[in-house]
Amino acid sequence: MSERIPIFELPLVCLPSEQVPLHIFEPRYQAMTAHCLSEDLPFGIVLRDDDGARSVGCLVRIEEILERFEDGRSNIMGRGTEPFTVLDRIETGEWPEAEIETIGTDDPTDEGPDAEAARETFASIAERATGERPEPAEMDGVTAYEIASRIELPVETKQALLERRDEAERMTLLANALKALQRAIDQAEQASERAKSNGSASTNGSSPHP
Numbered sequence: 001m002s003e004r005i006p007i008f009e010l011p012l013v014c015l016p017s018e019q020v021p022l023h024i025f026e027p028r029y030q031a032m033t034a035h036c037l038s039e040d041l042p043f044g045i046v047l048r049d050d051d052g053a054r055s056v057g058c059l060v061r062i063e064e065i066l067e068r069f070e071d072g073r074s075n076i077m078g079r080g081t082e083p084f085t086v087l088d089r090i091e092t093g094e095w096p097e098a099e100i101e102t103i104g105t106d107d108p109t110d111e112g113p114d115a116e117a118a119r120e121t122f123a124s125i126a127e128r129a130t131g132e133r134p135e136p137a138e139m140d141g142v143t144a145y146e147i148a149s150r151i152e153l154p155v156e157t158k159q160a161l162l163e164r165r166d167e168a169e170r171m172t173l174l175a176n177a178l179k180a181l182q183r184a185i186d187q188a189e190q191a192s193e194r195a196k197s198n199g200s201a202s203t204n205g206s207s208p209h210p
Contacts, residue, residue, distance in 0.1 A: 002087055005041070006032045007057070007098040009048035013158035014058045014080040018149030020045070021066070025073045032095035033076060037062055044084060044098060047159050055086045056163045059102070080149075083162050103165065108143045112168025115144075118175035121182055122147050128185065144170035153177060 008029070014020045024033050036043050046057035060078040067075040088099040119139045127133040148161055157177045164170045 002099050002101045004090070004097055004099050005044050005059070006036060007044040007046060007086075007089075007096050007100075009046050009053045009096070011047070011049050011155070012045070013047050013155050013162060014045045014060055014078070015149050015158060015162060016058060016080045016082055016145045017143075018080045018145070019063070020060065020078050020080065022076050022078060023073070024076060027072065028095045030072045030074070033062065033074070035095075037065075042081060043078075044086075044100060045078075045080075046086060046098075047155060049155070053086075053089075054159060056083060056103075056159070057086065057100075058083050058162060106165055106167055108167045110167055111143075111171050114168070114175040115171040118144065118147060118171050118178060121175065121178040122151065125151065125178065125182055125185065143167065144174045148174055151178075151181075153181070 008022075012020070024030055032043065035041070042059040042061045044057045045060050047054045058080040059082050060080050062076050063079050064077040065074055066077055083103045084100040085103060086098050086100055090097040090099065119142065123134050123139060144161060144167060148158060154177075157173070160173055161170050164173060
């Protein structure tokens, strides 16, 4: 069943369960968020980049007004709830809208063979970044969306996750993306160590002359 919702087209992707901070400054979007707050309605976020606007986005509910400014601007915190497909875009009203259809939720427990690898790789990256490894109980049963919302991933990867309708497919995609991120971190650390080593050699006068 279709419905009409206010919509943002932005250079970002919001996933279900993900928090997203937004700075609202255009008058039409100020009016839009005021409407959503007063009527307790969600709005949609759809990725728009150089390739145009995507057809799959995510519903978002405003959780908190972080800051209000005298000129009407505000900082808000939203949270993604569920994905949708855009059926039609509407630009005739006070703010941008879209006719959308929410996408049915699949069974998140049918997570496939790559779920454990995705969780393990995420835990390893988190430990390297913070010095603390997530507790096993904290990772037990977390979905691909929940893992992806806790780490910085390319918008293309997040959009692909949003468009997948099967949790096993999302976990496979996420596991591969996290392994690629882990390799990039390894390479960056190795390059940093080489740079330190070269600098030390130069300081000690042992580097070759040009």
